[in-house]
């Protein structure tokens with residue numbers, strides 16, 4: 066591994082920044098192993114939002130008075146902050162939305178409805194979260210385009226060798242793929258997919274919801290055309306997400322939501338649209354949420370994304386090792402080298418719901434279900450899995466408690 | 480785990496029904512049948528029914544995959560409804576089944592517990608036109624298409 070300047074992450078120190086861990090659950094300290102669904106919040110982010118509400122709050126872009134200017138600065142600084150995080154060429158390419166799902170829908174509707182039609186092919190992967198699957202399936206149906214799915218191999222990795230067969234006489238227009246799978250932790254080769262897509266004249270829509278919290282992202286190096294993420298999974302507040310898109314594409318697109326703020330001029334007959342990013346930000350913006358997101362990014366960058374990735378890699382190695390001690394547990398997903406901090410597993414003969422319930426009695430929070438990945442569940446031949454996921458505040462003891470809990474599950478149901 | 484909490488939710492009777500489900504296996508032929516899923520957690524249940532004179536339920540057979548609560552509740556239900564008419568079961572309040580289960584349930588687990596009852600009502604509706612619960616609203620229409 067390359068030598069990096071970032072010191073190793075001290076999860077105990079990080080943990081002290083998160084007020085949620087100050088309580089007990091069912092009389093036990095909280096072992097929170099569900100950060101892939103949403104992360105917990107550091108005090109630094111919470112305080113930034115409170116400070117904004119207490120000192121700088123007014124509607125943005127409208128008033129000429131001091132408070133409105135402070136609020137506008139808060140929102141626009143956050144946009145700059147996100148642009149830097151993603152290495153975006155320009156901050157006006159950063160559109161604030163509610164979450165990754167809304168960002169992807171924005172592209173599916175505003176780009177898809179006017180650029181797709183019969184003879185076109187839309188490609189999503191069998192690994193996708195419903196967020197980057199259903200909008201494409203739906204818009205393909207509405208426009209008469211073909212919706213095709215890139216299959217997986219048995220360890221949950223994309224079958225790039227099957228790409229060419231997907232073309233099948235059509236024109237590939239969109240390739241929709243996640244950077245990191247929320248269900249298996251698979252890290253996908255987006256650069257390779259993007260090269261293939263661009264050779265075929267298609268755009269690439271990258272779902273970064275599960276990547277942005279954990280690793281450095283560079284939209285220019287990835288080669289994607291759009292990228293969506295959610296603030297709530299990366300120590301930020303709920304209610305804010307980001308859609309990044311290449312300026313020339315965003316400029317050529319119709320708007321998604323219309324109304325206040327997104328216009329240049331409104332006439333009785335016709336309305337013209339505002340400049341980027343405002344064209345895609347109808348209505349009052351999530352201002353305090355943007356300030357919170359910027360504070361969350363500051364927080365994560367102060368720890369360092371390399372350190373975060375290393376920490377989660379070590380935890381994942383530890384978890385896979387501990388789970389392999391249990392012959393009645395099956396893990397799903399790719400080898401450690403191509404896996405983020407997510408472990409999906411099955412306990413022989415016990416439904417994930419029961420597993421998660423018994424673990425909850427132990428104060429251990431994991432996710433049980435289809436993880437919004439029903440096509441993947443079908444591929445794995447299950448209706449649901451158990452999933453443990455790790456983040457900056459995760460410590461080994463939590464994984465030990467998971468394993469102890471699993472022994473109890475086994476005892477209770479066998 | 481405080482034994483209390485575990486025992487409350489997975490009391491012995493429930494584990495017994497889960498591990499040894501009553502009326503397990505689908506009936507063929509059957510007078511009514513339906514399948515349903517709890518999309519949240521992927522519980523699946525299929526129910527078949529044989530009806531006698533006056534649409535009295537004579538036999539119930541079910542199969543499913545899912546959590547202990549969903550499978551045990553359906554097993555209990557299958558005993559509970561034998562001898563009742565289709566019309567009575569259509570109007571059976573979910574509280575009756577929940578009482579039988581006798582455990583405190585969170586809203587998520589409640590859906591698991593009443594899945595079998597919903598599928599049974601759907602089967603009777605499809606076969607005999609008995610009413611579906613009002614609170615199902617328009618969702619019922621989608622279910623009937625199954």
Ligand SMILES: Cc1ncc(COP(=O)(O)O)c(C=O)c1O
Pocket residue numbers: 101102164165166167194196197243245246247272274275295437
């Ligand atoms: C990979 C992936 N994509 C998209 C989403 C959707 O995120 P949100 O619900 O915040 O829109 C999630 C969240 O579960 C996810 O894990």
